[in-house]
Every structure is written in structure tokens, then in C-alpha cells.
Amino acid sequence: EPYTDLGFDQVGNGGGESTYDAVLAISGADAIVDWVRLELRSSTSPSDLVCSRQALVQRDGDIVDTDGFSPVGFQVTDGNYYLVVRHRNHLGCMTAAPLALTSSALSVDLRASSTATYGMEARKVVGDARVLWMGNARIDNEIKYTGADNDRDPILFRIGGMSTTDTAQGYYIEDCTMDGIVRYTGANNDRDPILVNIVDSAVSTSFRQEQLP
Numbered sequence: 134e135p136y137t138d139l140g141f142d143q144v145g146n147g148g149g150e151s152t153y154d155a156v157l158a159i160s161g162a163d164a165i166v167d168w169v170r171l172e173l174r175s176s177t178s179p180s181d182l183v184c185s186r187q188a189l190v191q192r193d194g195d196i197v198d199t200d201g202f203s204p205v206g207f208q209v210t211d212g213n214y215y216l217v218v219r220h221r222n223h224l225g226c227m228t229a230a231p232l233a234l235t236s237s238a239l240s241v242d243l244r245a246s247s248t249a250t251y252g253m254e255a256r257k258v259v260g261d262a263r264v265l266w267m268g269n270a271r272i273d274n275e276i277k278y279t280g281a282d283n284d285r286d287p288i289l290f291r292i293g294g295m296s297t298t299d300t301a302q303g304y305y306i307e308d309c310t311m312d313g314i315v316r317y318t319g320a321n322n323d324r325d326p327i328l329v330n331i332v333d334s335a336v337s338t339s340f341r342q343e344q345l346p
Contacts, residue, residue, distance in 0.1 A: 134148070134150045136221065139221060139306070141170060142182060142185065143185050145184030146206075147184060147186045148185070150186070152200075153199075153201075156189070159201055161192070162191065163191045163192065163202075166189075167189075167190055169187070169218065170188075170220065171187075171196065171219075172184070172217035172219065173185075173207055173215070174215040174216075174217060174227070175214070176215065179251070180345075183209060183214060184207045186206075190220075207234070214234055215228055215230075215251070221306050222268070222270055222307070222309050223268075223269055224266040224276060225265065226251070226252075226344060227251040227255070227344070227345055227346075228241070228243075230249070245262075246261075250263075250344065251344055257330065266330050267309050267326055268309050268327035270285075270327070275341060276327060276340060277327075278339075278340070279337045284309075288309075290307075291307040292315055298318055298319065299317075300316050302314050309327065310326065
């Protein structure tokens, strides 16, 4: 899992998760897209991290454990917890209310509009689904196109900072489109989605704030 090296705190049974070649070879709707991070937070103080786990997100949006199919388990006592979903270059989101968790698996569909989330516009609407806001190439709590600590400049730096038409291939947080190639200009570039996803795409100085306490 990449999140420990990226500076995310690990609590409980989180940190150091790994998977298998056979899991990454799965095709179709259950093909593995990337690592994703889940957090349980205190029901009385939602900014307090109780337990973290790194898991896998499939092409159809399901989140599964590192074996590619099992529910994700947390080493916590039965109780009520806020659930947070985070990704390395997306803004995270959290359930609007604590969930009652036990040893029995509980399905939580954050793609559904009926599943309330904390804050305002914590997810982007894409058709009938709700998804995380992408474009957080700096790993902080906002998406910015211009100004200090913006998310556009890291893309240019990753490709070398000289020619805007250069590209960089690899597993990088600046790859906002998640196609394996960092592009600053041209088709499928990683810069334009940042502008699209800020609060007012007609005003480049606008920004989008992550809705986590």
C-alpha cells in the first residue's frame, strides 16, 4: 500500500497491506484499479482516527480486502463509527452519521445519493452515481488550479518542468486521470480535470475544499 510512504497516519490494523499478482490479474468489472484508504473515526469526535485500513477498489467501484473479494475488516470493538474513504489524489468523504459496526459485514454504498455524507458537496455527481472529487495532486485538503500550493504545478514538475508536452509514465499521485501517464497538455491530460472540479471552473482562482473534519 502506498499511503504509509505518502505520510498518512496508520492506526489499529492498518499499514503495510499487500496483495498478490493473481488479484491484480483479475479482469472485467472486478478488475483492481488502485489502492484506497478506509478510516473509522470516533462517533463523538469525528476528527479522531480510531482505525485505518488500506484496501482495493475495483473497476465497478466496489472496495474489497487485499484478497480481491472479501469485505474489509477493522480490529475494533463493536460500536458506532464514522466511515471515511480516501484516495491518494482525490478528496476524501465521510458518512454523515456514525455506522453501527459489528462482526457481521455491513454494506455501505457511497455511490448512492441516498447515502448522506458529511459537509457540503463532498462527492461529485456523475450520472446516477456519486464519486470522489479528483485532482488533489499535492495530497492536502483542497483542489486548487492556481495560487500557492496549487495542484497544477506538481504535474508540470513531474514531467520535468521544461517542455509542457513531455510525459511521465508510472504510478504517480500527479496522474489524476489514473491512466498510468502524467500529462500536462494534450488529450487526457491531468491538468484540465483540476480546473473542471474546482467550485467555479470559470474562475481559475476558485478551489474545492475537502469535506472532512
